[in-house]
Amino acid sequence: MEPLGKQFFNRETPLVAKDLLGKIIEIQHKDTPLSGIVVETEAYLGLNDPGSHSFRGKTKRNAVMFGPAGVSYIYQIYGIYFCYNVTTDHEDIPAAVLIRALEPLKGIEIMKRNRGKEELKDLCSGPAKLVQATGITISMNGTSAIHGPVKFYTGDENKNFEIVETTRVGLTQGADLELRYYIKNNPFISRK
């Protein structure tokens, strides 16, 4: 299991989003690492993608997207939830990949406690759920996804799976773009 470095994230966003499927995300939760397999992602492109936070230019909230690749971008949504992204592509292209669902691996007891749910499928099957389960907080916004509190590793390279490409969830802008990717038949995705 190798850590994913800058060169992994510093590529075209749809490529990174697709490539992240099957990889391991690890969150440092106090002294315990929590982890899961990435099973669902969405690509948010730069200035030409009306669905992306960066579409209307740089602001205080989305500033991280305008920085280098391999940085955690976390934001609050609907007043109560948080979503986790990792930045991608070159420094002058404000893009990121939203992590939408995980298959829980390590720290499952802590995830259950954080979520108040017992079912494995209820722990990380949505962007706000996985943030809650793994204890990711807004204070991690802007930290490195290469050597910070949230990191990525290669998974089981021999594992074979089919990737489904479809439209992104919950958007009114850029809703027609097929930039959502998930592992076919995986029970831990957020929805079909």
Added chain:
DNA sequence: GATTGGATCGCCT
């Protein structure tokens, strides 16, 4: 300074 609406979830029917 005020208004608007959102990359969601959970509970209800």
Added chain:
DNA sequence: GGCGATCCAATCG
């Protein structure tokens, strides 16, 4: 399948 919760950031004036 539908809707309310709940609040901050972005936008406009």
